[in-house]
Amino acid sequence: MAFHVPADGKIVTAFKAIPPTQTFWKTISLFVIFNTLEEKLSIQIRSGKKILESGSNWLESILNERKISLRSLCKLSEEAINFELETILNQKNTEIEFRLEKIRQQTLETAQKTVTAVQLRNGQIAEALLEVLNSGKHQVLIYYPWINQAVIDDKFINLLQKLVNRGLGILIGYGTARRQ
Secondary structure, eight states: OOSOBGGGTBOOOOOOOOOOOOOOOOOOEEEEEEETTTTEEEEEEEETTEEOHHHHHHHHHHHHTTSSOHHHHHTOOHHHHHHHHHHHHHHHHHHHHHHHHHHHHHHHHHHTTTOOOOOOOGGGHHHHHHHHHHHOSSEEEEEETTOOTTTSSHHHHHHHHHHHHTTOEEEEEEOOOTTO
C-alpha cells in the first residue's frame, strides 16, 4: 500500500497508532411498536428501561430505506406479521368501542338526571356545538371522533377558556382508529 507517494501528491506528515478495537457484549431488547392511529411501525432498542436513541434511529432508518425488512429482522413470515397487525387493530377497535359504550351509558345515566345528551353529524356540528357550550350550566361532555381545525380555532379555544373560567366543566374525547 502506497500511503507516502510524493510524486502523486500523497505525503504522510503524521500518523497515530490506534489500539485494537474492543467488543463489549450487552443485553438489549428490540421493541417493534405499532401505532394503531397512524398504522405505522416504529423500532426501539432498549437497555433495561433506557431507550438507546442512536441505535433505534439507525435501525429505523435502514428499515425505512428498505435495506432490511421487518420480516428478516424478526425472523417472521409476512403472514405472521399481518396476523399480528390485524390482531392489534381488532383489539384496539374493541377497546375503543368498549370505552365509547361506557361513555354512552354514563351519558344516558346522566341524561336521566335532567341533563341533555345530543348526538350530531356532519354540517350540524359547529353551530350546535357552540349553542350547547354556551347553554351548559355545570358540565358538557363532547366526543368528537374526527375533530379538525375547521372547528378548533382561536375563537373556539377562547370560548372554552371563558366557559371554564365561569365554572363550566368541559370534557372532550376525540380520535378513533383509522380502519374504523
